[in-house]
Amino acid sequence: MNRKIQLITLLIWQYINQQLGHQYSVWNIRHFWYLYQITLFKRCWEQECSQESHPHC
Known part of the structure; x- marks a missing residue:
């Protein structure tokens, strides 16, 4: 539940x-x-793709 509150707070702040x-x-x-x-x-997708192309990072 704490994570959900953090995400909502971040959304409202933005x-x-x-x-x-x-x-x-x-x-x-x-x-x-x-x-x-x-x-x-989109950010999660790009992060996942960059991790696949550079597995040692």
């Missing part, structure tokens, strides 16, 4: 700390959550 007036700011919380999940998946 939502609140978006740059004002930035062209990529997302103010709809559902859309922000959707984009956050895609970004998280």
Whole structure:
């Protein structure tokens, strides 16, 4: 449960700390959550691929 609270806190922190007036700011919380999940998946995928290509790292 503690890990879940940390993830939610991180998500809220990132939502609140978006740059004002930035062209990529997302103010709809559902859309922000959707984009956050895609970004998280992409980072995990890239990390997994880099570990496979460099197994000794």
